[in-house]
Amino acid sequence: MSTVDGQEREPILQMSGIYKHFPGVKALNNVSFRLFPGEVHALMGENGAGKSTLIKVLTGVYSIDQGAVTLSGRHVAIHSPLEAQAAGISTVYQEVNLCPNLTVAENIFIGREPRRFGRILWKEMNRKAEQLLRERLQLGIDVTQPLYMYSVAIQQLVAIARALNISAKVLILDEPTSSLDRNEVEQLFKIMRKLKEDGLAILFVTHFLDQVYEISERITILRNGEFVGEYEAAQLPRIELVSKMIGKELELLGELPKAGGEGRAEAKESLIEAIGLGRKGAIEPFDLLIGKGEVVSLAGLLGSGRTEMARLFFGADRPDQGQLLLKDSPGAVHSPRQAIDAGIAFCPENRKTEGIIDDLTVRENIVLAMQATRGWMRRIPRKKQDELADQYIKALNINPPNPEHLVKNLSGGNQQKVILARWLLTQPKLLILDEPTRGIDVGAKAEIQKLVLSLARQGMSVLFVSSELEEVVRVSDRIVVLRDRKKVKEMQEDIGQQQVMQAIAGG
Amino acid sequence: MFKQKYLSIAVTVFLFAVMFLAGSFRYTGFFSLQVILNLLIDNAFLLIVAVGMTFVIVTGGIDLSVGSVIALTTMMSASLVQEHGWPPAVVIPLMLVIGSLFGWVMGAIIHYFKIQPFIVTLAGMFLARGLCYVISINTITIDDAFYTKMAQTKIHLPGGSFISISVIIALVVIAAGIYIAHYTRLGRNIYALGGSEQSALLMGLPVARTKIAVYTLSGFCSALAGVVFTFYMLSGYGLHAMGLELDAIASVVIGGTLLTGGVGYIFGTFFGVLIQGVIQTIISFEGTLSSWWTKIVIGLLLFLFILFQRVLSARQATQKL
Ligand SMILES: Nc1ncnc2c1ncn2[C@@H]1O[C@H](COP(=O)(O)OP(=O)(O)O)[C@@H](O)[C@H]1O
Ligand SMILES: [Mg+2]
Numbered sequence: 001m002s003t004v005d006g007q008e009r010e011p012i013l014q015m016s017g018i019y020k021h022f023p024g025v026k027a028l029n030n031v032s033f034r035l036f037p038g039e040v041h042a043l044m045g046e047n048g049a050g051k052s053t054l055i056k057v058l059t060g061v062y063s064i065d066q067g068a069v070t071l072s073g074r075h076v077a078i079h080s081p082l083e084a085q086a087a088g089i090s091t092v093y094q095e096v097n098l099c100p101n102l103t104v105a106e107n108i109f110i111g112r113e114p115r116r117f118g119r120i121l122w123k124e125m126n127r128k129a130e131q132l133l134r135e136r137l138q139l140g141i142d143v144t145q146p147l148y149m150y151s152v153a154i155q156q157l158v159a160i161a162r163a164l165n166i167s168a169k170v171l172i173l174d175e176p177t178s179s180l181d182r183n184e185v186e187q188l189f190k191i192m193r194k195l196k197e198d199g200l201a202i203l204f205v206t207h208f209l210d211q212v213y214e215i216s217e218r219i220t221i222l223r224n225g226e227f228v229g230e231y232e233a234a235q236l237p238r239i240e241l242v243s244k245m246i247g248k249e250l251e252l253l254g255e256l257p258k259a260g261g262e263g264r265a266e267a268k269e270s271l272i273e274a275i276g277l278g279r280k281g282a283i284e285p286f287d288l289l290i291g292k293g294e295v296v297s298l299a300g301l302l303g304s305g306r307t308e309m310a311r312l313f314f315g316a317d318r319p320d321q322g323q324l325l326l327k328d329s330p331g332a333v334h335s336p337r338q339a340i341d342a343g344i345a346f347c348p349e350n351r352k353t354e355g356i357i358d359d360l361t362v363r364e365n366i367v368l369a370m371q372a373t374r375g376w377m378r379r380i381p382r383k384k385q386d387e388l389a390d391q392y393i394k395a396l397n398i399n400p401p402n403p404e405h406l407v408k409n410l411s412g413g414n415q416q417k418v419i420l421a422r423w424l425l426t427q428p429k430l431l432i433l434d435e436p437t438r439g440i441d442v443g444a445k446a447e448i449q450k451l452v453l454s455l456a457r458q459g460m461s462v463l464f465v466s467s468e469l470e471e472v473v474r475v476s477d478r479i480v481v482l483r484d485r486k487k488v489k490e491m492q493e494d495i496g497q498q499q500v501m502q503a504i505a506g507g
Numbered sequence: 508m509f510k511q512k513y514l515s516i517a518v519t520v521f522l523f524a525v526m527f528l529a530g531s532f533r534y535t536g537f538f539s540l541q542v543i544l545n546l547l548i549d550n551a552f553l554l555i556v557a558v559g560m561t562f563v564i565v566t567g568g569i570d571l572s573v574g575s576v577i578a579l580t581t582m583m584s585a586s587l588v589q590e591h592g593w594p595p596a597v598v599i600p601l602m603l604v605i606g607s608l609f610g611w612v613m614g615a616i617i618h619y620f621k622i623q624p625f626i627v628t629l630a631g632m633f634l635a636r637g638l639c640y641v642i643s644i645n646t647i648t649i650d651d652a653f654y655t656k657m658a659q660t661k662i663h664l665p666g667g668s669f670i671s672i673s674v675i676i677a678l679v680v681i682a683a684g685i686y687i688a689h690y691t692r693l694g695r696n697i698y699a700l701g702g703s704e705q706s707a708l709l710m711g712l713p714v715a716r717t718k719i720a721v722y723t724l725s726g727f728c729s730a731l732a733g734v735v736f737t738f739y740m741l742s743g744y745g746l747h748a749m750g751l752e753l754d755a756i757a758s759v760v761i762g763g764t765l766l767t768g769g770v771g772y773i774f775g776t777f778f779g780v781l782i783q784g785v786i787q788t789i790i791s792f793e794g795t796l797s798s799w800w801t802k803i804v805i806g807l808l809l810f811l812f813i814l815f816q817r818v819l820s821a822r823q824a825t826q827k828l
Pocket of ligand 2: 051052053094174
C-alpha cells in the first residue's frame with residue numbers, strides 16, 4: 001500500500017477498515033478511502049471491484065459490516081440516503097436513480113420543492129429547474145415533460161443537476177459519464193472544476209481512463225473488494241494504473257513461451273465479417289474480420305466492451321448500425337437462432353447463470369444444445385447420447401469421467417468443459433468463448449487453452465474473450481484491443497503482454 | 508400543447524359523456540341534472556374509498572380491505588350509537604381514528620416485513636369482516652336523530668335539484684385528494700414511490716413514511732366512507748359493502764390509473780365512479796335487465812381499459828424526445 005504523505009490538510013471524509021459482504025461475495029474487504037476538500041478523487045477498479053458498494057455503504061443504502069466513517073473529523077453513522085444528504089453528501093448513483101413518471105423539474109427538486117404554507121409552487125419550481133439546466137448544463141429542454149420522454153443521456157444530466165442543486169460538501173458521481181457524449185462530458189468537467197475551486201470534495205468513478213487523467217488529482221484503486229492503494233494521478237503512469245487494476249505487477253509479466261503457434265494455416269480464408277457494427281451505449285462501431293481456423297482474442301479491461309462485442313457476433317443483442325456478414329452463406333445474422341443455424345456457438349461468461357444446469361447430469365448437459373437444434377420432438381436416442389457423452393468426456397478429459405454425474409458436483413473447470421462439449425457437439429464454424437477460464441484452476445486452464453488451439457488447427461474459428469493477458473497472448477493469432485467501449489487496436493501474432501497492456505492503457 | 512399524460516383521462520371523461528348522452532337519447536327523463544346528482548348521492552361512499560384507493564394504487568400497491576372496513580365501521584357505529592347510547596360526536600371521530608389505525612398497521616407490516624400488499628390487505632379484509640360478526644350477526648338498525656337527519660337532509664340547489672350531505676363530504680374528499688396529490692410533498696412522494704421505489708430511496712425521499720401514510724390514508728377514507736354508508740343505509744351489518752373493494756379498484760383503473768403505479772389522477776377516478784354509476788342507472792332505466800349486467804359491462808370496460816393502457820405505455824416507450 002502506498003499513500004501520499006506530507007498532507008497538512010484535514011480530509012473532509014475518511015473511511016477506514018470498511019468491510020461489507022453479500023451472500024457469497026466479499027464486496028469490500030478492509031477498504032480505506034479519504035477525500036480532501038477541493039479535489040477530484042477518482043475511484044478506480046474493474047467491474048465488480050466494489051466501487052459502487054463503497055459509495056452505497058457510505059451513503060446508507062447498505063449497512064456497513066465493520067469499519068469507521070468520519071466526516072469533517074467527526075464519527076458518523078449514516079443509515080439512509082436521506083441522512084447522507086442531510087450530512088452534506090450529494091450522490092449520483094450508477095444506475096440512473098430518478099423517477100421516469102415525474103417531470104424533469106420534479107426529478108430535480110423532489111424532496112426540496114419550493115413551497116409556501118406547505119403548498120408546492122410549481123411555477124417557481126419549473127422556472128428554477130429550467131434555469132439550472134440551461135445555465136449549468138447548457139441543456140434547454142421542456143422541464144414539464146415526464147422524464148421517460150428523454151434519452152438516457154439527458155436523464156443522466158438531470159440526475160447530475162439534481163445532485164448539483166443540493167448544497168453539499170461532498171459530491172459523489174458514480175459513472176456519471178457512461179452515456180454522455182464528448183460535449184456533455186466537457187460541460188460536466190467544466191462544472192466539476194468550478195465546484196472544486198469552490199472547495200467541494202468530489203468522488204468520481206468512471207471506467208474511461210482518459211477522463212480520470214483529465215479531471216482528477218488523486219486515484220484510489222480497488223480490486224476484488226480489496227484496497228490496492230491511493231496515488232497522485234500525476235505520479236501514476238497509465239500502464240501502472242491498469243496493471244494495478246488488473247492485479248499484475250509489471251515485473252511479474254515475464255514472457256511465456258507461446259504454445260502451438262506453428263502448424264497453423266498461414267493465409268486465412270475469411271469466415272465472418274463485421275462492418276461498422278455497433279450498438280449505442282454498448283460498443284462503438286467497429287470492423288472485424290475473422291478467418292477460418294483463426295483464433296481472435298478480445299482484450300481489454302472488464303467493462304471495455306468485450307462481452308458486448310462478442311454478443312453482437314452471436315446476434316444476442318441487436319446492433320443499431322452496421323452489418324454482420326457471413327462469407328459462405330448469403331444474408332446477415334440478426335438473432336441467436338440465425339447465428340446457431342449459421343454455425344456460430346456462444347459460450348457465455350457466466351456459466352452459473354447462463355450455461356450450466358446444475359441438476360442435470362453431465363450427459364444431459366452435453367446433449368442439450370444438440371437436442372435444441374434438432375427440435376424437442378426428435379429426441380436423440382439414449383444410446384447415441386451415451387456415445388456422445390463418452391466421446392467428449394474423453395476428448396476434453398472431464399473428471400470424473402462419469403456421464404451420469406450431476407453437474408453441480410463437478411469442479412468449475414470441469415463444468416466449463418461440459419459447456420464447451422455442449423457447443424462443440426453442434427460442430428460450430430465459429431466458437432465464441434467469453435471468459436472460458438475464469439475461476440478455474442491452472443491445470444484446467446491449460447487444458448482449455450490447448451483445446452482451443454487444437455480446434456483452430458482443425459479449422460474452427462474461435463473468438464476468445466479473456467481478462468488474462470497471458471492466455472490471450474498464448475492462444476491468439478490476432479488480438480483486438482478494446483478500451484472505453486471502442487475497438488482501439490488490432491495486433492497480429494508475436495505480441496508480448498507488455499504491448500497489449502500498453503494498448504489497453506492507451507495514451 | 509396537449510399533454511399525452513391527460514390522454515387516458517380524456518378517454519374516461521369522453522366515455523362518461525357518451526354513455527350519458529346515449530342514455531338520454533334512449534330514455535325519457537334520463538337527461539336531467541338530478542340524474543347526474545343521483546349518481547353522486549348513490550355513490551358518495553364509493554367516491555370516498557376510491558380516492559384512498561387511487562393513492563394506494565399510484566404507489567403500486569393495492570388495498571383489499573376497504574369494503575370490510577366500511578362494514579366494520581357501520582357495525583361499530585350502529586352498535587355504539589344504538590346499543591350503548593354513545594353520542595355520534597364521539598363515535599364518528601372514533602371510527603375515523605380506528606380506520607386510520609387499521610390502515611397504518613397494514614402499511615407498517617407491508618413496509619417493514621416486505622410482504623405483498625395484496626396478502627396483507629387480504630388478511631385485513633378477512634379480519635375486519637370477521638370482526639363485524641363478533642359484534643353481531645344480525646342487522647342493527649339505527650334510529651338515532653343525528654344519523655336520520657344526515658340521511659334525510661336534502662340540500663336544494665337552484666333549479667329544483669338536490670344533493671345529500673354525503674355528496675358534500677365526498678366532494679370535499681375529492682378536492683382534498685387532488686390537493687394532496689398535486690400540491691403537497693406527501694402527494695409527490697407517493698407518485699415518486701410508484702415510479703420507482705428504489706429511486707425514491709436513493710433520492711433521499713422518506714419511503715417508509717410515505718408508504719405507511721398511503722395505507723393510513725386509505726384506512727381513513729374507508730372509515731369515512733363507512734360513516735357515509737351508515738348515513739345511507741341507516742344500519743350496521745356484516746354483509747354491507749360486500750366486494751366494494753373491487754368496485755373501487757375498477758373505478759380507479761377505469762379512471763386511468765396504472766395498476767403498475769406511478770401514474771393516475773383523482774379526477775379520473777371521479778369519472779371512473781360516475782361511469783359505473785351511469786351503467787347502473789341505464790340498466791335500471793331499461794327495467795328488464797338484471798343488475799348483474801352492470802358487472803358484465805364493467806368487466807368488459809376493465810379489459811378494454813387495461814388493453815388501452817398497455818398500448819399507450821408501449822407507444823410511450825418508443826417515443827422519446
Ligand atoms: N445488492 C447486492 N447483492 C449481492 N451482491 C452484490 C450487491 N451489490 C453488489 N454486489 C456484488 O459486490 C461486488 C462489487 O460490486 P460493485 O460495488 O457494484 O462493483 P463496481 O461498482 O466496482 O463495478 C460484485 O461482486 C457484485 O456482484
Ligand atoms: Mg459500479
